[in-house]
Amino acid sequence: MSRPEPAEVPGRRQTRQRSAVLALLDELEGFRTAQDLHALLRERGEPVGLATVYRALQALVDDGLVDVLRSEGLADGGAAYRRCSPVHHHHLVCRSCGRTVEVADPPVERWAARVAAEHGFADVQHQLEVFGTCAACAAAR
Amino acid sequence: MSRPEPAEVPGRRQTRQRSAVLALLDELEGFRTAQDLHALLRERGEPVGLATVYRALQALVDDGLVDVLRSEGLADGGAAYRRCSPVHHHHLVCRSCGRTVEVADPPVERWAARVAAEHGFADVQHQLEVFGTCAACAAAR
């Protein structure tokens, strides 16, 4: 279905490893840790060094093609990555399988800016994530 | 001024170290890392083992007396802790000094529940933090 692959960013070389990481992320529905991705690539016969996976993910995050989640909602103690749309959005994440839905909430955007201004804060950013158990996982237990 | 110290939770022993950690948190305005707190206690002549600081903080978080922030907004790679009120709230945090204001946003509470329900998610939780530069830090640069 979705295979837009605007994976071309000037200054970055296109290598087998980087393409493999992005291709894998394109197929997965939810957030996955770097180590998960590394293991999956290895299983598929696309051997990529762990350090390279981290580097590729970092580059993708910098280029805005991938979102990173550090909250404790998922993964015991590691960051999780997901191929996301480049427009501002938030996530509704399944705690047990990682399945994720991108959601937008215009009201919270304004609210964050307003409350920050009221308290004299500048340079405002916000971070909003919703965690839960998806229907499939709820049924499977 | 504020010295309510409801530090009594059944099943937990009251020790010098635990009291010291909570007392220190009561005086600080913003989020601090475990290692920061450890160093501060040491400077004050209240020597507490680092492992104990971690254990005390964990207990306080479990008891709902302290909030923990894992986002990358503050502290390079570590969790930060703060004495917070026990009612549900969110944070407006200064990226540079850690100063924090507790804020409430009823609308987002309803929004989170609704959007989760629409997608078949149960057991919903949410997490919202706002980061910025406070007036004092903005002036100081």
Place this chain on the structure above:
DNA sequence: CCTGTTCATGAGAATCATTCTCGCACGGCG
């Protein structure tokens, strides 16, 4: 107050995700 049981402490080792080091391979370009 005295005493035993139980839980907390702390120094250091262990864990674990992530990053760094550095020699080697390869992409892109002339």
Place this chain on the structure above:
DNA sequence: CGCCGTGCGAGAATGATTCTCATGAACAGG
């Protein structure tokens, strides 16, 4: 085809947090 600079990978290094385990303190009962 051959160069230059970047990307790769294996393993070491880092850094926060947790674990281990022997010792010491809290607290209920007597």
